[in-house]
Amino acid sequence: MRKKIIGIVGCGAIGSSLTKAIVKDFAKEAKLCGLYDLDKHKAEILSRKLSGKPGLAVDSLGRIIRESELVIEAASANVSWNIARAALSSGKDVMIMSVGGVSGRLKQLRALAGKNNSRVYIPSGALSGIDAVKAAHAGRIDKVILTTTKNPLSFKGVKYIVDKGIKLDKIKKETVLFSGKARDAVKYFPQNINVAAVLSLAGVGESKTLVKIIASPGVSRNTHEVRVVSPAANIFTRTENVLHPDNPKTSFLAVLSAVAMLKHILEPVVIGT
Numbered sequence: 001m002r003k004k005i006i007g008i009v010g011c012g013a014i015g016s017s018l019t020k021a022i023v024k025d026f027a028k029e030a031k032l033c034g035l036y037d038l039d040k041h042k043a044e045i046l047s048r049k050l051s052g053k054p055g056l057a058v059d060s061l062g063r064i065i066r067e068s069e070l071v072i073e074a075a076s077a078n079v080s081w082n083i084a085r086a087a088l089s090s091g092k093d094v095m096i097m098s099v100g101g102v103s104g105r106l107k108q109l110r111a112l113a114g115k116n117n118s119r120v121y122i123p124s125g126a127l128s129g130i131d132a133v134k135a136a137h138a139g140r141i142d143k144v145i146l147t148t149t150k151n152p153l154s155f156k157g158v159k160y161i162v163d164k165g166i167k168l169d170k171i172k173k174e175t176v177l178f179s180g181k182a183r184d185a186v187k188y189f190p191q192n193i194n195v196a197a198v199l200s201l202a203g204v205g206e207s208k209t210l211v212k213i214i215a216s217p218g219v220s221r222n223t224h225e226v227r228v229v230s231p232a233a234n235i236f237t238r239t240e241n242v243l244h245p246d247n248p249k250t251s252f253l254a255v256l257s258a259v260a261m262l263k264h265i266l267e268p269v270v271i272g273t
């Protein structure tokens with residue numbers, strides 16, 4: 001089997017885990033052509049961990065795009081759309097982790113990928129039930145609600161909370177911080193941006209997907225509940241996420257979901273929707 005050539009953009013918790021998976025678990029199916037991070041030191045450290053040498057670290061995004069067949073973006077929502085656009089325009093496939101940056105751009109992604117004969121992969125991330133949402137959406141969905149519950153301290157520094165004058169350390173019982181459209185949730189709660197964006201892209205879009213964000217003292221796991229009402233099925237999923245040891249803002253399952261998507265891309269048998 002010919003190996004798929006992969007380039008990684010962003011060498012943090014997700015990029016590092018994917019890089020290790022490519023080298024250790026997918027050595028027969030894939031080959032790394034480079035690691036790029038805004039902080040070159042991080043790419044060099046990761047390269048040394050894998051091969052004992054800094055050689056895989058490259059200093060330009062352009063080089064990653066030129067040399068890869070699949071570009072994996074695991075950097076930031078500020079740049080994910082530009083990276084996806086550049087990769088797709090060069091006829092390369094792209095896996096996008098910073099989904100908030102492409103939220104609302106499904107049409108553009110489809111058009112670019114279609115024109116250049118390339119593909120876009122968006123893992124489910126820290127959310128279960130995306131398979132069922134996709135299946136239900138092949139028919140009709142009447143309602144989608146995402147309820148996210150986190151410890152109040154997870155919302156520290158969020159501008160929306162500061163502007164509303166909410167004192168997070170004074171929250172003693174479950175408190176609804178936001179209830180509205182996914183489009184506004186991703187704007188006001190950047191930490192929640194990926195789950196709301198993935199759910200919107202998989203189903204009825206940002207303006208029809210409803211999001212409720214709750215602060216609850218005493219909880220240590222980021223919990224996401226998805227409720228879907230459709231003629232085919234009523235769906236309810238609940239995911240209690242353990243945080244990733246390398247980045248407490250990222251759920252462990254989101255990292256594993258990216259590895260599972262890679263498996264989906266590289267292996268000949270695909271299981272699940």
Ligand SMILES: NC(=O)c1ccc[n+]([C@@H]2O[C@H](COP(=O)([O-])OP(=O)(O)OC[C@H]3O[C@@H](n4cnc5c(N)ncnc54)[C@H](O)[C@@H]3O)[C@@H](O)[C@H]2O)c1
Pocket residue numbers: 009010011012013014015036037038039042074075076077079096097098099123124125126194195246247249250251254255
């Ligand atoms: N889809 C999901 O479910 C999901 C879940 C968690 C995190 N994420 C997103 O995935 C991305 C990566 O998450 P992480 O936990 O690995 O973050 P991280 O902070 O551990 O790592 C991000 C890395 O990207 C680098 N970086 C930032 N901007 C860059 C740029 N313009 N070009 C190149 N490198 C750049 C940083 O230096 C850092 O090393 C984030 O945007 C995060 O929001 C998605």
